[in-house]
Amino acid sequence: MLTVRAPATSANLGSGFDVFGLALGTPADVVRVERAPETTITVTGAGSEYIPEDPAKNTVGAVAEALDAPARIRIDKGVRPSSGLGSSAASAAAAAVALNVLYDRGRTREDLVSVAAKGEAVVSGEAHADNVAPSLLGGFTVVTEDGVTQVDASVPVVACLPEISVSTRDARGVVPDSATMDEVVTTVGNAATLTVGMTRDDPDLVGRGMNDDIVTPERTKLISGYEAVREAALEAGATGVTVSGAGPGILAVCHRRDRRAIASAMVDAFDAAGVESRAYQTAISEGATLYRDGS
Ligand SMILES: Nc1ncnc2c1ncn2[C@@H]1O[C@H](COP(=O)(O)OP(=O)(O)O)[C@@H](O)[C@H]1O
Numbered sequence: 001m002l003t004v005r006a007p008a009t010s011a012n013l014g015s016g017f018d019v020f021g022l023a024l025g026t027p028a029d030v031v032r033v034e035r036a037p038e039t040t041i042t043v044t045g046a047g048s049e050y051i052p053e054d055p056a057k058n059t060v061g062a063v064a065e066a067l068d069a070p071a072r073i074r075i076d077k078g079v080r081p082s083s084g085l086g087s088s089a090a091s092a093a094a095a096a097v098a099l100n101v102l103y104d105r106g107r108t109r110e111d112l113v114s115v116a117a118k119g120e121a122v123v124s125g126e127a128h129a130d131n132v133a134p135s136l137l138g139g140f141t142v143v144t145e146d147g148v149t150q151v152d153a154s155v156p157v158v159a160c161l162p163e164i165s166v167s168t169r170d171a172r173g174v175v176p177d178s179a180t181m182d183e184v185v186t187t188v189g190n191a192a193t194l195t196v197g198m199t200r201d202d203p204d205l206v207g208r209g210m211n212d213d214i215v216t217p218e219r220t221k222l223i224s225g226y227e228a229v230r231e232a233a234l235e236a237g238a239t240g241v242t243v244s245g246a247g248p249g250i251l252a253v254c255h256r257r258d259r260r261a262i263a264s265a266m267v268d269a270f271d272a273a274g275v276e277s278r279a280y281q282t283a284i285s286e287g288a289t290l291y292r293d294g295s
């Protein structure tokens with residue numbers, strides 16, 4: 001048996017829709033695999049009651065098929081589904097790493113990005129790779145049609161997860177079809193600033209580059225309390241705040257000294273809006289980790 005822990009991720013970071021992603025230190029999914037004549041899946045843990053065990057409907061089923069690697073697969077969810085924290089991607093990334101070794105397929109982590117993205121197509125209709133790439137590779141990732149670029153960034157973050165669900169499929173439905181040239185120019189500038197910030201581990205530059213006037217405003221309408229939570233995080237010292245992935249999670253970037261205060265300000269602001277939430281105080285971290293002995 002092989003065991004892989006794959007981290008939650010936060011995609012987009014505002015200015016990098018479908019392009020940017022980062023790996024979070026916590027939470028994470030743990031996936032265990034054993035060879036079997038055909039693929040079976042069991043799911044336990046956070047939100048498991050909402051996750052299908054049918055291989056045709058679960059992200060890991062698509063990964064097993066793509067690698068021609070039938071297995072008994074057990075998923076222990078640490079990342080709640082429909083969270084904006086790459087829940088479906090964490091399972092897919094973990095399964096890709098585990099099955100690649102189990103069947104000695106010889107794929108590199110970079111090769112596995114497109115394999116794991118097939119799982120995303122099962123749930124959101126599109127094989128977007130901006131969650132699976134950081135879950136596999138760790139750090140900050142930039143996904144384009146030409147491939148993936150990875151930076152071992154280390155920046156403190158708070159990921160606040162409200163007790164509401166937004167499916168990625170639905171949130172992709174509110175993405176505008178077009179943008180003005182002014183909006184594009186502003187977004188390119190922000191994305192470039194953010195990327196330089198990641199290469200320097202500079203939370204101020206990263207935060208300054210997170211603004212996005214194209215996709216994010218449409219998605220914040222799906223998250224009760226978003227504006228109040230954003231304001232509270234900024235007042236507590238966050239250098240940038242935006243929707244995590246497709247939401248409802250909210251990501252705040254910060255200096256380490258402010259992390260605890262930001263986490264409690266965000267939870268309090270959601271509470272005042274009548275929404276329960278929990279905040280993960282973490283940092284950009286490593287990608288999927290393989291444990292050979294099943295421990
Ligand atoms: N292994 C899996 N882990 C989590 N969700 C899964 C998995 N396989 C299928 N799903 C489905 O994917 C959807 C959640 O994915 P998504 O909407 O992209 O949320 P998230 O932002 O948390 O990844 C849910 O409908 C869930 O049932």
Ligand SMILES: N[C@@H](CCOP(=O)(O)O)C(=O)O
Pocket residue numbers: 009011012017018019083084085086087128130131168171172244245246247
């Ligand atoms: N780029 C995608 C990212 C979705 O992330 P998730 O964590 O919400 O699945 C999008 O914005 O649709």
